[in-house]
Amino acid sequence: MDADIEGQYTDRAAIKVSTLARKCTSRHPKSRPAAKQVVEELEQLLALSTPHIASGNSLVLGLWTSKNSTGALSLIPNLKEFILTDLERATSNFEEELGNGRSGKVYKGWVHKTTYASSTPDIGLPIAVKRFIPERAQGNIEWQMEIDLSRVYSHPNFVRLLGYCSEGQERLLVYEYMHNRDLDSHIFKSSSRAKKNVRESLRWEVRLKILIGIARLLAFFHTAKQIVICHDFKTSRILLDGNFNAKLSPHGLARLTVLSDRDLNVTARTAPALSYAAPENVNSGVISLETDVYAFGVVFLEIMTGIRAYEMLHLEESNTYYNDKEKCLVDYAISLDTYLDPWLEDSFPGGARSQLFPFIASLITECVDSSPSKRPSMLQLVESLELLAVSCEQNFKISLQE
Numbered sequence: 149m150d151a152d153i154e155g156q157y158t159d160r161a162a163i164k165v166s167t168l169a170r171k172c173t174s175r176h177p178k179s180r181p182a183a184k185q186v187v188e189e190l191e192q193l194l195a196l197s198t199p200h201i202a203s204g205n206s207l208v209l210g211l212w213t214s215k216n217s218t219g220a221l222s223l224i225p226n227l228k229e230f231i232l233t234d235l236e237r238a239t240s241n242f243e244e245e246l247g248n249g250r251s252g253k254v255y256k257g258w259v260h261k262t263t264y265a266s267s268t269p270d271i272g273l274p275i276a277v278k279r280f281i282p283e284r285a286q287g288n289i290e291w292q293m294e295i296d297l298s299r300v301y302s303h304p305n306f307v308r309l310l311g312y313c314s315e316g317q318e319r320l321l322v323y324e325y326m327h328n329r330d331l332d333s334h335i336f337k338s339s340s341r342a343k344k345n346v347r348e349s350l351r352w353e354v355r356l357k358i359l360i361g362i363a364r365l366l367a368f369f370h371t372a373k374q375i376v377i378c379h380d381f382k383t384s385r386i387l388l389d390g391n392f393n394a395k396l397s398p399h400g401l402a403r404l405t406v407l408s409d410r411d412l413n414v415t416a417r418t419a420p421a422l423s424y425a426a427p428e429n430v431n432s433g434v435i436s437l438e439t440d441v442y443a444f445g446v447v448f449l450e451i452m453t454g455i456r457a458y459e460m461l462h463l464e465e466s467n468t469y470y471n472d473k474e475k476c477l478v479d480y481a482i483s484l485d486t487y488l489d490p491w492l493e494d495s496f497p498g499g500a501r502s503q504l505f506p507f508i509a510s511l512i513t514e515c516v517d518s519s520p521s522k523r524p525s526m527l528q529l530v531e532s533l534e535l536l537a538v539s540c541e542q543n544f545k546i547s548l549q550e
């Protein structure tokens with residue numbers, strides 16, 4: 149093997165490469181695979197190799213994007229290529245900051261509805277522009293991965309990428325604007341940013357709609373041909389549009405992991421936030437479909453209580469993991485009557501509390517089970533949450549708004 153690329157392969161990828169090469173060069177024409185099959189095999193290899201990108205290796209960077217002979221990024225289908233001055237104009241020189249993530253800041257801007265030509269404030273379509281920090285070594289990789297994944301996966305609950313910009317050291321991405329921003333800033337009691345009217349809007353039926361939307365997206369990722377494990381899933385990743393539809397932001401995609409094999413567990417170098425991390429992840433770095441389900445359970449509990457898991461687990465006192473943290477989360481889940489977010493008090497009419505809370509508690513409890521095999525799949529969770537919605541509607545006349 150070329151010494152330059154040695155160590156960039158997983159064992160599985162190395163075996164696949166040699167098997168594929170052997171088949172293609174077989175002396176018997178009939179034993180050689182069809183071109184379509186070679187493409188499929190290479191796609192699987194790409195998926196096997198992707199965790200290396202996440203850990204800072206540029207093994208397959210750019211395979212999904214078209215490059216010209218100099219290796220520079222050329223036009224990407226379905227995405228608008230912006231020039232920097234367009235985006236400076238659209239954002240009034242990066243005036244209104246929406247948020248600040250690990251890889252860069254996000255700004256509000258305005259473009260023409262159909263052409264995406266830069267516009268002026270309050271005219272046309274609002275956008276969110278993410279400007280990557282140029283000095284950050286991972287920035288370029290994360291920028292490219294966000295483009296690649298946004299092109300491959302499209303789902304109503306996944307924030308839509310509209311375009312990109314690459315000029316000199318500058319890397320920017322243009323996303324649809326999510327009017328009600330991140331769920332995180334609205335539901336937690338300690339949140340100073342919370343606006344009263346938004347909190348009032350976040351009634352039980354709206355929160356259930358948010359949970360169903362996110363569960364559907366995770367189920368979609370988990371059952372895709374190239375499985376996506378979103379191993380840094382947390383409440384702050386959930387963004388809300390003007391109608392409180394929940395969408396997951398593809399930002400920080402270097403922390404998403406694509407796998408082609410359901411049984412393959414990989415070790416991620418970027419650890420998820422401690423309060424959302426499943427015990428097997430904390431203890432041995434495993435990431436799997438089940439670690440996503442665990443994180444979903446924690447988010448579910450936060451959405452019901454309005455209390456950060458961080459606080460429930462007293463992680464502010466000692467930022468160390470303790471082994472029975474699931475038990476602590478389960479205590480909150482089964483005592484929902486006590487810990488329910490006060491803003492939800494009026495959301496459960498009549499006997500709704502006594503009938504719905506045990507069901508909600510059992511769903512959360514199953515998700516955060518310390519044994520991964522006992523956790524439900526995201527598909528099962530979608531079904532259970534939809535069942536919950538039907539029960540709310542039929543028994544208590546609580547209906548989810550479209």
Ligand SMILES: Nc1ncnc2c1ncn2[C@@H]1O[C@H](COP(=O)(O)OP(=O)(O)OP(=O)(O)O)[C@@H](O)[C@H]1O
Nearest residue numbers: 246247248249250251254276324325326330399400
């Ligand atoms: N499409 C969008 N529409 C509206 N606001 C957005 C949008 N994308 C991001 N924001 C705001 O900007 C903040 C920062 O976003 P970003 O995704 O960079 O941070 P993050 O989720 O903390 O990512 P990271 O894990 O990389 O730190 C979000 O919490 C949200 O308030």
